[in-house]
Amino acid sequence: MTSSTTPKTHRPEGPKHVAIIMDGNGRWAQARGRPRLYGHHAGGKRVREIVEACPDLGVKYLTVFAFSTENWKRTQAEVSGLMKMFRRYITRESQNLIDNGICVRFIGDRMRLDETLVRLMDELELVTAHNDTVHLTIALNYGGRDEVARATKRLAREVAAGRLDPETVDAETLARYLDTYVLPDPDLVIRTSGEARISNFLLWQSAYSEYEFIDTLWPDFSRDEFARVVGSFSKRERRFGAVRG
Known part of the structure; x- marks a missing residue:
């Protein structure tokens, strides 16, 4: 569960929770003269390798961004192919x-997903x-802003029903209504493909996460590169808004 308590400055041993924006599947496929879905299938296979690497690296929690609330804007063929791939x-x-x-x-809004999935x-x-x-x-039909909006609606219903005193609402209260309420906040967020933006992913939870933007396209993101990025985390000093001691 997320906490509003600010930790002291420290050098972490390693990230317990890693979140990944798995970007670059389409470009990986196009560079090989193949359709975008070919890249998505290759990226799906990569997920297994990264999950299996987690125990040896001390990573207890892994969150991956599979499909965003904005991805519905892609072609119908690509969206349909992705939904079939998820099933x-x-x-x-x-x-x-x-x-x-x-x-x-799974986190995200399931209302738009088909019943079988x-x-x-x-x-x-x-x-x-x-x-x-x-x-x-697995974040599926997920968006950070959408998640906060849905959490706020649930919280507002509790207030309207008289089950929650609005004067007691704070950051920790809202966190209990998020999709990730049972998870710790991510220590490290990785984005592949060379793009340096967070794309509406875990906006609330990643307020003090460390970020790593790497050029490798997701289907090429190997166990060894994952280990290197996780290993470099221990060299960072996390101050959570405090000054260096």
Whole structure:
């Protein structure tokens, strides 16, 4: 659960929660003369490798940005292909995730997703709920602003029903209504593909996260490069707004 308490300045041993904006699938495919969906399938395979690398690197929580609330603006063919890929990924990877002790959660607004996909998501969350080796969170139809808006609506309903005193509402209160309420805030956010923007991802949760923008396109983001980025985190000094001691 997120906390409003400001930690002291310290050099971290390593990130416990890493979030990744998996960017560059389309460009990777186009550079090979293939359709964009070819790149998305290659990127999906890369997810398994990165998840499997987490335990050895001390990463307990991994959150990946799979599909944003803005991605509906893409062509119908690409969106339909992505939704089919998500259904196939859940079906194909379920047993592997169970066997490797991966707890899976989905965040985002499920209302726009088709019933079959939502059912598969619900089932995967249920059968992996007691796993604890790595907590994999998949952001699907997710947007940071949308998440805060939905959380605010839920909070407002509690106030209107008399179950919550508005005078007691603070940052920690709102955090309890976010999709990520059971997760710690990310220590490190990685974006692949050379773009240096956060694209509406975990806006609230990443207020004091460290960021790493790398040029590698997501389908080429290897276990070794992931280890290098995670390892470099320990060299950073996180002050959380405090001055150097």
